[in-house]
Amino acid sequence: MKKNPTVAIMGRPNVGKSTLFNRVTSARRALVHKTPGVTRDAQRAATDWNGFAFNLVDTGGLFSGIADPLVAQVEERAMREAMAADVILLVVDGETGLTPADGDVAKRARDLSLPVLLVVNKTERQVSHLGAGEFHKLGFDNLYEVSALHGEGIGDLLDDVVKLLPRSSAGALHTDLRLAIVGVPNVGKSSLVNAIVGSDASIVDDRPGTTRDSIDSSVMWQKKKLTLVDTAGIKRKARTTEDLDLLSTMKSLEAIERCDVAVVMLDATREISNQDVKVGSYPHRAGKGVVVCFNKWDVVPKKGDKTYVEKEREFRKKCGFLNYAPVIFISAKTHQRVNVVLETAWRVREECHRRVPTSDFNRFLTRSTQRTPPPYHAGGNGKIFYGTQVDVAPPTFNLFVNRVAHFGRYYMRQLSNQLRAEYGFEGTDIRIELAQRRDGKAALRKEDKPRATRRARLKKSSRRKRAAS
Secondary structure (H helix, E strand, O other): OOOOOEEEEEOOOOOOHHHHHHHHHOOOOOOOOOOOOOOOOOEEEEEEEOOEEEEEEEOOOOOOOOOOHHHHHHHHHHHHHHHOOOEEEEEEEOOOOOOHHHHHHHHHHHHOOOOEEEEEEOOOOHHHHHHHHHHHHHOOOOEEEOEOOOOEOHHHHHHHHHHOOOOOEOOOOOOOEEEEEEOOOOOOHHHHHHHHHOOOOOOOOOOOOOOOOOEEEEEEEOOEEEEEEEOOOOOOHHHOOOHHHHHHHHHHHHHHHHOOEEEEEEEOOOOOOHHHHHHHHHHHHOOOEEEEEEEOHHHOOOOOOOHHHHHHHHHHHHOHHHOOOOEEEOEOOOOEOHHHHHHHHHHHHHHHOOOOOHHHHHHHHHHHHHHOOOOEEOOEEOOEEEEEEEEOOOOEEEEEEOOHHHOOHHHHHHHHHHHHHHHOOOOOOOEEEEEEEEOOEEOOOHHHOOHHHHHHHHHHHHHHHHHHO
């Protein structure tokens, strides 16, 4: 597969790099906050401009002046992404003006010997526009005054960006499987992504909350393009005291909505918490495929032949709604059974899109109702006239019945289990919807009758009143 050219955004902290990234990609993918240093991992997205496709990379801030090993990793990652790019967008803050940190970043950008476009952001105000000229001191020929927040000047910037890029078709933005890695903080989500990609795609640290944004990483697996989404840990609502934590949680939930299959990560060294159950409920309610992974299996003390059986039994007991999800015991650190994660996720993706022909489904309904008839209620027995599958991901079936009230949740659960036993649907929820029919015809309520009929009745009533008067 031909690789798209790459454009990297770099600069000091809090100059609007993530806002520019979101503006160019036309999506609020990168987390934006007034706190400096929010972006830690490199955020990537495929986009295009006037038919030219390229990858845009949002990097962490450089020269923040903070002495911290985690910050050092962020800056090292930013420089590595910039070195691998084809074009660099050096972003500076037009409101703050030229700072010594801007000069340091500009020097590093010049040393890379790559095309550099100087982007003066936040120039929507007149005073910022007038002061943008001082950035010519940085020594770059191309200076672009933009407002990433309002979209001003972005078109002119991108016109010159694509002129510097190798030609690439915009049709290479397809992905075969979008896999979101979700869980509570510090269960090893980033370590799993790194183990699959084969490099340090995400920054890993022992401190919880290292990942703040949802980071996409692409990988080729068995001639298929997979997009892995490393999400921030989802904390309990009572512990989400800062608005930055709330934004990180919202980004994780957005990643679940955009994915095909979600890998719910659990820590095998501790008991399953209520928050683990809560996290597992999010992809279930969104109708996504689910794979459950117990990480850190290599450090579980006193493992026996039945330890994994007991762990799985504990999980099934606390997360009964995920009884359809396959469970895998892995170690992202030692790569133990990491390859099984992708194999299982792809199998679940196929099951999510499985379709049952209408004729086969109705034969199944006949066998099922003969084996277990619908329960008797006052007014008669429940009867299924016919059914059909109306959607996939998740598989959704419509049943046309004589009375909806005759089909309770216990019978519907039993029917769903029989359907799963017949056709599989591993890793995905099955949804069955009921539509009421009478003698094979749709039951017509008064409010559903044609307007002409109601109008005729009103006229007839008016004539009767006139005649009576």
